[in-house]
Amino acid sequence: MADHASDYEKHESVAESLMDKITEKFHGSDSSSDSDGENDLKSAAASVKSKIYRLFGREKPVHKVLGGGKPADIFLWRDKKVSAGVLGVATAIWVLFELLEYHLLTLVCHILILGLAILFLWSNAASFINKSPPKIPQVILPEDIVLGVASALRIEFNRGFAIIRDIASGRDLKKFLAVIAGLWVLSILGSCFNFLTLFYICFVSLLTVPVLYEKYEDQVDALAEKAEAEFKKQYHVFNVKVLSKIPKGALMKKLA
Numbered sequence: 001m002a003d004h005a006s007d008y009e010k011h012e013s014v015a016e017s018l019m020d021k022i023t024e025k026f027h028g029s030d031s032s033s034d035s036d037g038e039n040d041l042k043s044a045a046a047s048v049k050s051k052i053y054r055l056f057g058r059e060k061p062v063h064k065v066l067g068g069g070k071p072a073d074i075f076l077w078r079d080k081k082v083s084a085g086v087l088g089v090a091t092a093i094w095v096l097f098e099l100l101e102y103h104l105l106t107l108v109c110h111i112l113i114l115g116l117a118i119l120f121l122w123s124n125a126a127s128f129i130n131k132s133p134p135k136i137p138q139v140i141l142p143e144d145i146v147l148g149v150a151s152a153l154r155i156e157f158n159r160g161f162a163i164i165r166d167i168a169s170g171r172d173l174k175k176f177l178a179v180i181a182g183l184w185v186l187s188i189l190g191s192c193f194n195f196l197t198l199f200y201i202c203f204v205s206l207l208t209v210p211v212l213y214e215k216y217e218d219q220v221d222a223l224a225e226k227a228e229a230e231f232k233k234q235y236h237v238f239n240v241k242v243l244s245k246i247p248k249g250a251l252m253k254k255l256a
Contacts, residue, residue, distance in 0.1 A: 054221055062214045075210050087207055094200040173243070174235070 066072035077083045096102045119134055126133040167176050189198060213220055 062210055062217070066210060075206055076214060077207075077211050083207060087204070090200060090203050094196065098194075098196055098200075 063072045063076060066075050073079055074083050074086055096107070097104065119136065123133045125131075166172070167179055170176070193201065
């Protein structure tokens, strides 16, 4: 899977490498016009690169889109042992709570009972078996970490409220319809699955969809481009035949 890490960069640099070869030929034939020819070729390569369609208009590799670092490595299976371990733990949790119908509060209490019992017996029996008592670390949450998490949550909440306000204001009909459709699909999924199963499906999708997309991104991007063109065509027809005939009030006219 590590071989796919540089596929995106190789694909994106095809135009540049081709232009570089042509530039070298120009260097051999006409040295007086090197700078002008090189600039023209680079601009042509940049225009070719900008015309490459990418899903959701992304300009970065999938690894960077997922944030880079260790989380992206897990989602893209850079380290198969770690990714498989994370998937195994998530599956065990889902089986434990969903199939075996174990409750979270019961599990937490049982783990605490077992842990405290082991530590208590170990601490009292240490003097009889000539062993050192367990070293229980003192856990103190730093103030800066708590404030940083609270600040990050505050920013994300404010951003979400701003997006909701922008959608509800009626300025962007396409965004409004997309959100309504997404919530409707989510409500259907919620009626078919409980929250834990839905969360597990989303987590498994994060561990499978990105790595499959990275492997077949050229084919997926080509299909997505056709689907987007067809969607724009159908939306234009719907806008002409339906939306344009809906009378707008004075408020909508001001917002338009």
